[in-house]
Amino acid sequence: MTFDPETTTFLIAGPVRIHPRVLRAMSTPSLNHRGDFFHGVVAEIRELLPQLFGTKGHQVVLTGSGTAGLEAVYAALLPKDGRTLVLTNGNFGERTNEIARRYSSHVTTVSAPWGEPIPVEPVATELAKGDVKAVCVVHNETSVGLANDLAALAPVVKASGALFLIDGISAVAGIPVSIDAWGIDAVVAGSQKGLAAPPGLAMVHLSDRAVAALQPGTFYLDLRAHLKSLEKNDTPWTPAVPLFLALKEALLLLKEEGLATRIERTHRLAEATRNAVDALGLELFPNRRFASDTVTAVKNPPGLGDPEVRKVLERQYNVLVQGGQGALTGKIFRVGHMGIADWPDLLVTFAALERVLSRARGTPATGASLKAIVDRMP
Ligand code: PLP
Secondary structure, three states, X not given: XXXXXXXXXXXXXXXXXXXXXXXXXXXXXXXXXXXXXXXXXXXXXXXXXXXXXXOOOXXXXXXXXXXXXXXXXXXXXXXXXXXXXXXXXXXXXXXXXXXXXHHOOOEEEEEOOOOOOOXXXXXXXXXXXXXXXXXXXXXXXXXOOEEOOHHHHHXXXXXXXXXXXXXXXXXXXXXXXXXXXXXXXXXEEXXXXXXXXXXXXXEEEEOHHHHHHOOOOOOOOOHHHHHHHHOOOXXXXXXXXXXXXXXXXXXXXXXXXXXXXXXXXXXXXXXXXXXXXXXXXOOEOOOHHHEOOOEEEEEOOOOOOOOOOHHHHXXXXXXXXXXXXXXXXXXXXXXXXXOOOOHHHHHHHHHHHHXXXXXXXXXXXXXXXXXXXXXXXX
């Protein structure tokens, strides 16, 4: 079987499978992006965005992938004088570090081993040294399948008075992101993850004090310009019109399901996935207590790598899961279960995985991973 995007079981860690309603919404003739119809679309998106973030605030949509949202935030909010603290424990944390160093001359990094959460103590120690104006952290480290404990980090950041800037790209609409309770000043979401829209848009939530602190930053991604245009249901430059149409439909689907229900469903799928991994005698990559609910990272079975596992899943069963990134290339595979992923996706993926492993190990397939999933179904 060759890869067929129409029928594949698609569980990479984002982009995720897209609902047919969202696909259809994109297929329209050209629109005047300065016309009434499109202004109406932007107005609806503005009304729906609080459903995504779970709170009201200053919220914008940027044409550009999640990284564009991060760059917009760091360019506008990292201090020119004063320190920036970047917390890293994975590939995207390292990316944050790189972006932050373009916009802030005094960056301190607190790192934890990949697979372990960022501990509070060294963060508190750095903050106590003073002059930290912004703290940047990836909430859900997609590269290692781990959710950092923002509830634990938030009080020390809040006490320091620093801006709390969150990469929520694979967290928003997948795990609880308590923006108000944790005192988050900026959170960036990506369209292709928990929201299950196509890739290419970044949604940014800003607190009042973040808006007050905005500097011009970059020209194209100037958050002040975007906020100002949005007041008139407009965008400063030509937006990715088809993606905005898709975004509106994906937000409507999220509203119909409800944010809390989507997060709860994602959690159940994650638990089922972890149980299925156990049933196959495989090992999670991250510390289990902090395992992400949107993406499960699994160590490759001893003696088997991408060619024997992922590539066979893809070629033989048209099932797509994702490999490792950076230092973890060839060492892990990752199963995404966010957005509109559902039970049939998991059942097909693990049926195929169980077959691939039983053949490679020369042992019979028992269906144990499928039972683990069925047992968690509502
Ligand atoms: N941060 C996290 C946590 C991510 O998962 C990703 C993408 O997977 C990114 C940043 C980069 O986002 P994008 O590829 O949409 O620019």
